[in-house]
Amino acid sequence: MTSTTRAGSYRDVLLLPNALRTFAPALFGRLSYGLLPLSILFTVQQTTSFAVAGIAVAAFGLASLSMPLKARLVDRYSQRRVLPLLAAVCTAGLAAVACLRTANAPLLVVLVGITGLFAPPLGPSMRSAWRLITDGTTLKERAYALDSICEESLFLGGPLLAGVLISTASPAAALACTAGLMIVGTCVMATSPLARHTSPAPPRQHLLGPLREPGLRRILLVILVTASGVSVAYLSLAGVAQQQGHPGAAGYLEAAIGAGSVVGGLSWARRKHTRSRSSHLAGLIGVLAAGLLAASLTTNLIVLGLVMGLAGVAVAPLFVVSYLAADDLTPSHQRTEASTWINTSNNLGSSAGASLAGLTIDHTGPSRSFLAGGILLALTAGTVLLARRHLNR
Numbered sequence: 001m002t003s004t005t006r007a008g009s010y011r012d013v014l015l016l017p018n019a020l021r022t023f024a025p026a027l028f029g030r031l032s033y034g035l036l037p038l039s040i041l042f043t044v045q046q047t048t049s050f051a052v053a054g055i056a057v058a059a060f061g062l063a064s065l066s067m068p069l070k071a072r073l074v075d076r077y078s079q080r081r082v083l084p085l086l087a088a089v090c091t092a093g094l095a096a097v098a099c100l101r102t103a104n105a106p107l108l109v110v111l112v113g114i115t116g117l118f119a120p121p122l123g124p125s126m127r128s129a130w131r132l133i134t135d136g137t138t139l140k141e142r143a144y145a146l147d148s149i150c151e152e153s154l155f156l157g158g159p160l161l162a163g164v165l166i167s168t169a170s171p172a173a174a175l176a177c178t179a180g181l182m183i184v185g186t187c188v189m190a191t192s193p194l195a196r197h198t199s200p201a202p203p204r205q206h207l208l209g210p211l212r213e214p215g216l217r218r219i220l221l222v223i224l225v226t227a228s229g230v231s232v233a234y235l236s237l238a239g240v241a242q243q244q245g246h247p248g249a250a251g252y253l254e255a256a257i258g259a260g261s262v263v264g265g266l267s268w269a270r271r272k273h274t275r276s277r278s279s280h281l282a283g284l285i286g287v288l289a290a291g292l293l294a295a296s297l298t299t300n301l302i303v304l305g306l307v308m309g310l311a312g313v314a315v316a317p318l319f320v321v322s323y324l325a326a327d328d329l330t331p332s333h334q335r336t337e338a339s340t341w342i343n344t345s346n347n348l349g350s351s352a353g354a355s356l357a358g359l360t361i362d363h364t365g366p367s368r369s370f371l372a373g374g375i376l377l378a379l380t381a382g383t384v385l386l387a388r389r390h391l392n393r
Contacts, residue, residue: 046171065344067124075199216330226285228376229380263313
């Protein structure tokens, strides 16, 4: 039996009832997260320092650990009741950061961190909507792929838009634009008929929610370790660019990974896959491992961009497989929360990988950092294959 069959088209997905009505404003709101890091960084840096600004950005990212709790509230009380409230508080916080001209570093860091606690979980909420939209069809994998591709594109275009606003207007203007995108996109998305949907919790809901599922915990561990390896790649690219005397090239090298991810997502979604999730995970992680190992052998920036662009084709499909696995492994009333744990594991893994790469680059150089990341991913792919019976449950 072949491993793939033809899937429906993106047009089929977008023509489903309420699809475009929900997806378009969700993308509008999610674009704010693409602008956010640079907007906060330079807004805070204007009155303090880059060190304080970096801590502020990290504080916002650390607050993403609250994402599963917010997703649980969305599952229980509906997007319409929860998302606009979260967006309103988060927008108010961003506006305060943009308008507050103070050099009080602790105040700014705390304000940004608190603001991050209320960031609306638009990505997981949209994936929850996709489950409703594609119910009774065979288009869910196609919809998830479309979602991942568009999200990757937003995180490619967001920093570019932020850069234009910062250079032509001001960092505060970029942050104000970020806040506007968030509140408008979220509130329009919440007017969709699907936003009324709730998933009643069982009489006794365990505190850990979907984390009680052993299969999901295994998937999250795989994502955490894989994200560490991908984060190593990003920092190593910056290290090579700095080493070659072209630090600005790091942005183009990182964009190559994003472009590869978009191409990979488009190619992946052209077919409906029938192999086991462990086979998919191992294969995709193996592609990333091969890319990092190959990158450790060159310092030529053009070759490096091509290699990482090819490796990047695995990124979007990896998230599609992970989101589908989270759906399969958890009860329907916990799927939005389970989806956020995929993102949370990715964020934690990225932070760990950044720390690992920083230490490795400082002591041995970026090539060894690529090598360490490649070995980590290769071991992860092998472990996934060895543990495939547990991952496929």
